[in-house]
Amino acid sequence: MRPAAWGALLLACACSPTYAQRTDSLQEVRIRSGRVVAGDGKTTVFAPGLRVVAADSAVLAQYRRESVAALLSQQLPVFVKTYGTNGPATVTFRGASSAQSLVLWDGIPLQQAALGVTDVSLLPVSFVGGVQVVYGGSAALLGSGNVGGALLLQSEVPRFDTGGSHTVELALGGGSFGRLNGFAGGQVSQRRSAYSWRLFGERSANDFPYQTAAGTTVRLANSQLAWGGLQAAARYQRRSGTWGTAVWLQAADRHIPPALFEGTSAKRQQDVAWRLRGDWQQQRSSGTWAAKLAYLYDGLRYDDSLSAQHSDLGVHKVFGEAAWRRSVRGWHLLLFMPVQVAALQRPAGDWVTQTSVAAAGALTRVFWASRLTASASLRGEHIDDRQILLPGVNASLRVLPTVLIRGNVQRTYRAPTLNERYYQPGGNPELVPEQGWNVDAGLHWEAAAGPWRWVADAAAFDRRIQNWILWFGGSIWTPHNIAAVRSRGFDGDAALYRTLGGTRISLRGSASYVDARTVESQLPGDGSVGKQIPYTPRWNARTGFGVARRFWSLDWSLAHTGERYVTSDESLALLPYTTQQLAVSCSLPARHAVWGVLARCENLTDVPYTVVSGRPAPGRSYSLTLSFRWAD
Amino acid sequence: MLCTGACSKGDGGETPMPEAPIPTTRRVLVACEGSLGNGNAALSVVPATTDSGSVEDAYRSANNQSIGDILQSITRIGDRLFLCVNNSDKILAVGQADLRLQGVIPVPKPRYIAPVSATRAYVSTLFSNALSVIDPQGGQQTGTVALPYKNPEGLLVAGNRVYVCPFDTACRLLYALDAATGAIAQSFPLAGAAPQEVLQDGAGRLWVLSGNDPQGVAGAWTCINPATGQVVQQLQFAQGIDAIRPAFNKTADTLYWVQVAYDGTVANNGIYRMPVNAASLPATPFVAAQPLQYFWGVGVDPRTGLIYIADPKGFTQRGSVLVYTPQGTFLRSFRTGVGPGHFYFD
Numbered sequence: 002m003r004p005a006a007w008g009a010l011l012l013a014c015a016c017s018p019t020y021a022q023r024t025d026s027l028q029e030v031r032i033r034s035g036r037v038v039a040g041d042g043k044t045t046v047f048a049p050g051l052r053v054v055a056a057d058s059a060v061l062a063q064y065r066r067e068s069v070a071a072l073l074s075q076q077l078p079v080f081v082k083t084y085g086t087n088g089p090a091t092v093t094f095r096g097a098s099s100a101q102s103l104v105l106w107d108g109i110p111l112q113q114a115a116l117g118v119t120d121v122s123l124l125p126v127s128f129v130g131g132v133q134v135v136y137g138g139s140a141a142l143l144g145s146g147n148v149g150g151a152l153l154l155q156s157e158v159p160r161f162d163t164g165g166s167h168t169v170e171l172a173l174g175g176g177s178f179g180r181l182n183g184f185a186g187g188q189v190s191q192r193r194s195a196y197s198w199r200l201f202g203e204r205s206a207n208d209f210p211y212q213t214a215a216g217t218t219v220r221l222a223n224s225q226l227a228w229g230g231l232q233a234a235a236r237y238q239r240r241s242g243t244w245g246t247a248v249w250l251q252a253a254d255r256h257i258p259p260a261l262f263e264g265t266s267a268k269r270q271q272d273v274a275w276r277l278r279g280d281w282q283q284q285r286s287s288g289t290w291a292a293k294l295a296y297l298y299d300g301l302r303y304d305d306s307l308s309a310q311h312s313d314l315g316v317h318k319v320f321g322e323a324a325w326r327r328s329v330r331g332w333h334l335l336l337f338m339p340v341q342v343a344a345l346q347r348p349a350g351d352w353v354t355q356t357s358v359a360a361a362g363a364l365t366r367v368f369w370a371s372r373l374t375a376s377a378s379l380r381g382e383h384i385d386d387r388q389i390l391l392p393g394v395n396a397s398l399r400v401l402p403t404v405l406i407r408g409n410v411q412r413t414y415r416a417p418t419l420n421e422r423y424y425q426p427g428g429n430p431e432l433v434p435e436q437g438w439n440v441d442a443g444l445h446w447e448a449a450a451g452p453w454r455w456v457a458d459a460a461a462f463d464r465r466i467q468n469w470i471l472w473f474g475g476s477i478w479t480p481h482n483i484a485a486v487r488s489r490g491f492d493g494d495a496a497l498y499r500t501l502g503g504t505r506i507s508l509r510g511s512a513s514y515v516d517a518r519t520v521e522s523q524l525p526g527d528g529s530v531g532k533q534i535p536y537t538p539r540w541n542a543r544t545g546f547g548v549a550r551r552f553w554s555l556d557w558s559l560a561h562t563g564e565r566y567v568t569s570d571e572s573l574a575l576l577p578y579t580t581q582q583l584a585v586s587c588s589l590p591a592r593h594a595v596w597g598v599l600a601r602c603e604n605l606t607d608v609p610y611t612v613v614s615g616r617p618a619p620g621r622s623y624s625l626t627l628s629f630r631w632a633d
Numbered sequence: 634m635l636c637t638g639a640c641s642k643g644d645g646g647e648t649p650m651p652e653a654p655i656p657t658t659r660r661v662l663v664a665c666e667g668s669l670g671n672g673n674a675a676l677s678v679v680p681a682t683t684d685s686g687s688v689e690d691a692y693r694s695a696n697n698q699s700i701g702d703i704l705q706s707i708t709r710i711g712d713r714l715f716l717c718v719n720n721s722d723k724i725l726a727v728g729q730a731d732l733r734l735q736g737v738i739p740v741p742k743p744r745y746i747a748p749v750s751a752t753r754a755y756v757s758t759l760f761s762n763a764l765s766v767i768d769p770q771g772g773q774q775t776g777t778v779a780l781p782y783k784n785p786e787g788l789l790v791a792g793n794r795v796y797v798c799p800f801d802t803a804c805r806l807l808y809a810l811d812a813a814t815g816a817i818a819q820s821f822p823l824a825g826a827a828p829q830e831v832l833q834d835g836a837g838r839l840w841v842l843s844g845n846d847p848q849g850v851a852g853a854w855t856c857i858n859p860a861t862g863q864v865v866q867q868l869q870f871a872q873g874i875d876a877i878r879p880a881f882n883k884t885a886d887t888l889y890w891v892q893v894a895y896d897g898t899v900a901n902n903g904i905y906r907m908p909v910n911a912a913s914l915p916a917t918p919f920v921a922a923q924p925l926q927y928f929w930g931v932g933v934d935p936r937t938g939l940i941y942i943a944d945p946k947g948f949t950q951r952g953s954v955l956v957y958t959p960q961g962t963f964l965r966s967f968r969t970g971v972g973p974g975h976f977y978f979d
Contacts, residue, residue, distance in 0.1 A: 214701075262701040262721045264722035264723065264741075307741070309760050473948060476877075477847045483897075523925050524925050524926070526946065526953060569950045573971075614671045
C-alpha cells in the first residue's frame with residue numbers, strides 16, 4: 002500500500018455497513034451516509050486475528066437519542082451492569098470485570114482514573130459516529146484494561162469539501178415518564194478546513210410505576226435526571242499535515258431512587274466531564290507520522306442528606322501518543338509511544354498520581370495473495386514503579402473465498418487504579434497489576450447469492466488472569482490481589498439480508514456463553530473457588546428483524562440476559578430477563594433536507610426485571626423524536 | 634408479581650445448609666448483615682449443640698421474602714424478636730418461635746434496641762443525634778430523644794437507667810438516661826473518644842469500648858462504677874488497633890472482642906479476651922485470624938460457655954461461624970448468610 006493511503010486509512014471506519022464485519026484486515030476508506038468516522042488503524046491493520054463487531058448505521062440511527070449503554074445492552078451480547086435508574090452503567094466483555102473492559106474515544110482511554118471504569122450511561126450516541134467492540138485481549142495495541150475486550154467509540158470527523166458545504170441537524174423528542182430531549186448540530190466543510198458542533202440536552206422524571214417487596218404499586222421517587230453536553234471539532238489541512246482538535250464537555254445531575262429494600266432515598270450524584278483533544282498527522286516518504294494529546298477531567302459529587310454523606314472526586318488525566326507507520330511491499334510496521342499521567346487529590350488534601358510510559362510496536366505481513374495476514378506486537382510499559390512486557394501474535398487466513406479463520410494469543414494486564422492504591426482509608430499501595438494470557442480463535446463467513454446475503458462470525462476464547470483484585474472489608478474496604486480467574490466461552494453473530502424489490506429485509510442474531518470462574522484464592526475457606534464470578538451471566542442473546550422500504554423502516558429486537566449471581570459463591574442469583582424493543586422510522590427527503598420521525602417502544606411486553614439486585618427497571622415506555630437535517 | 638427477580642440457590646459439595654425445619658428452642662440466631670446495597674441480609678439459625686438442622690435464611694423460610702439490607706441486631710421483647718434492618722429503615726417484629734412476621738416499625742437507620750418495658754424501647758440510629766423511641770406492643774415509633782452527639786450506637790438497660798454510647802469522634806462520654814422519660818440523667822467521662830458499646834460485668838460495673846481506628850481515634854476500655862461514677866480501670870489500645878464487638882462470657886467476668894485488620898496481615902487480628910481484673914490488654918489473640926481473614930463478631934453462649942466467632946469472608950459470599958470451647962479448642966463450623974455479625978442465644 003502506498004504511503005499516501007495510510008492517511009485515508011487513519012480516518013477510515015473499520016466497518017462495512019452491515020452488522021457484523023471484519024472480512025479483511027486492510028479495509029479501505031468507508032464513508033457512510035456522507036459521514037466520515039475516525040479510525041485508529043491499530044485494530045484494522047495490526048489485529049487481523051481479533052473479532053471485531055460494529056454497530057451499523059441503521060442501528061446507530063435508531064439509538065441516536067439514547068446512551069451507549071442502551072445500544073450495547075439491547076443490540077450486542079455483552080452485559081451492561083446498570084445500577085438502577087440514574088445509576089452508573091459499566092460494560093463487561095467475556096467474563097472480565099468492568100475495570101478490565103477498556104473504553105476508548107478515538108484511541109484515548111476514557112476510563113476514569115480513580116475508579117478504573119467508564120460509565121457508559123453518560124456517553125450519548127449522538128456524540129459518536131461509530132461504535133465497535135473488539136473482543137479479547139489486544140493489550141499490546143490498546144493498553145492497560147484491555148483484558149476481555151474494548152469498546153471503541155469513534156468520532157464523526159468533520160470532512161473536507163472542495164466545493165464547500167454546510168449541514169444543520171435538529172431533533173426534538175419526548176417520551177414516557179416525563180422525558181424531553183433536544184439535539185442540535187452542524188458542520189461547515191471547506192477545502193482545507195472543516196468544523197462541526199453538537200449540542201444535546203435531556204431531562205426526565207423517570208417516575209415509572211413498579212411493585213414494592215410488599216406487593217403494592219408505587220411510582221419511583223427521587224428519580225429525576227438532567228444531563229447535557231457540547232461537542233465541537235475542527236480539522237485543518239496544511240502543508241505541515243492535517244491538524245485536528247476536539248472538545249467534549251458534558252454534565253449530568255442524577256437523583257438516585259431508593260432500592261426495593263430501602264424506605265426512601267435522597268441520594269444525588271452530579272458528574273462533570275471535560276475531554277479536550279488535539280491531533281496531527283502527516284504523510285511523508287519515510288512513512289506516516291501522527292501524534293495526539295488529550296486532557297480529560299472527570300468530576301463526581303455524591304450527596305445523601307439522609308445519611309449526611311458527601312463526597313467530591315476530581316480526577317485529571319493527560320494522555321499523549323506519538324506514532325509512526327510505514328508500509329513496504331506487503332509489510333506494515335507501526336511504532337508508537339503512549340504516555341499517560343493521572344492525578345487525584347485525596348480528602349486529606351495531598352495529591353496522588355499514576356504515570357505510565359510505554360513503547361510499543363506491531364508488524365503485519367500479508368502473504369499468499371492477501372489470503373494470509375499475520376501480525377506480531379510487543380508493548381513494554383512502565384507504570385509508576387513496575388514494568389510489564391506484553392507480547393502478542395495474531396493472524397487471519399482466508400481458507401475459501403467466503404471463509405476466513407483467525408487466531409490471537411496475547412498477554413494481557415490491568416494496572417491498579419488510583420482508588421485501589423491510594424483511597425483513604427483502605428487503599429493498598431502494594432497492589433500489582435492483574436495479568437494473564439488470552440487465547441481466542443474464530444471464523445468469519447460472508448457470502449451472497451442473488452438477492453440473499455449472509456454474514457456469520459464466531460469465536461471461542463480462553464483466558465486466565467492472575468492477581469485478580471477483590472475488595473473486601475467492613476468499616477473500611479481494601480483491595481487485595483487474592484484470586485485467579487479463568488474465563489472461557491464463545492460468542493458469535495449472524496445476519497441474513499434479502500432485497501425484495503424495493504424492500505430490504507434483515508434478520509440478525511447474536512449470542513455469547515461465558516464461563517468465568519475463580520480457580521484460585523488466597524482467602525481462607527473461600528467458597529468462591531470453582532464458582533462463576535458475580536454479575537457475569539453465562540448466557541446472553543440478541544435477535545432482531547428489520548424491514549426498510551423507501552422512506553420507512555421498522556426494527557424489532559429482543560435481548561435476553563441470563564441468570565447472574567449476586568454473591569461470589571453462587572448462593573444468590575438474579576433471574577434471567579428478556580425484553581423487546583420496537584422502532585419505526587420515516588425519513589422524508591425534501592430539497593436539500595430530510596425530515597425524520599422516529600418512534601420507539603422499550604420493553605414492549607412490559608416485563609418486570611432488575612439488572613442489579615433490588616433496583617427495579619422501567620416497564621413499557623415510548624418515545625417520539627422529530628428530526629430535521631439540511632445539507633447544501 | 635414481585636419485581637425483585639431474585640432467587641436463592643443452594644450450592645452443592647460445600648458444607649451443607651439444608652432447608653431444615655427452623656429450630657425453635659436451644660438455638661443460636663445469627664444476624665447476617667448481607668452486602669451493603671444488595672438487600673441480601675439473612676437470619677441464620679443453628680441448634681445450640683450441633684450444626685445439623687441448620688437454616689441459612691430462616692426469615693425467608695418462614696416468610697417467603699427477604700429481610701432487606703443490613704440486619705444489624707436481634708432483641709427479644711416478650712414473645713417476639715425485633716430485628717433492626719439498618720439500611721432498610723425498619724424494625725421487623727417476628728414470632729420468637731416461628732420467626733413469622735408480625736409487624737413492621739419504620740425507623741430511620743436502626744442499630745440496636747434497649748427495651749425498658751413492654752410498651753417502651755429505645756432504638757439507636759445511624760447518622761442522627763437522636764434515639765428513636767418505639768412502642769413494641771403497639772408496633773410504632775412514638776418519639777425521639779435528642780442527644781448531644783451523633784450516631785448513638787451501643788445501648789444497655791441496667792436498673793432504671795439506659796446507657797447510651799454516641800459513636801462520634803467528638804464524644805468522650807457515656808450517657809445515662811432515665812429509662813421512663815429518656816432525659817439525660819448523668820454522663821461519665823471515658824478514656825477515649827467514640828464510644829461503641831457498653832456492657833455490664835458480674836459485679837455490676839460498666840465496661841465501655843471506645844475508638845474509631847479508621848478515623849484515627851485510638852481505642853480504649855473504660856470500666857465505671859455506675860453507683861459512684863468512678864472510673865475503676867482504663868486501658869488504652871495502641872494506634873492502629875481496631876477493636877469492635879465486645880461480649881462477656883456466661884459468668885460476666887471475662888471480656889471477648891474482635892480486633893479487625895483489613896490489610897490482609899495477622900498482626901492485631903483475631904479474637905481477644907481479657908479477665909475483668911486484668912491490669913493490661915492481651916498481647917496475643919485467643920483465636921488468631923489467618924492471612925487475608927478477619928472476623929466480624931463474637932458471642933458467648935450463656936448456657937454452654939461456647940464461643941461463637943463470625944467470619945464474613947469479605948461480605949461477598951456466605952460467611953461462616955466457628956465454634957470454640959473456652960479453652961480455645963475448635964469444635965465445629967457452620968455456614969451462614971452473607972456477613973454474619975451478631976449472635977442471639979435463644
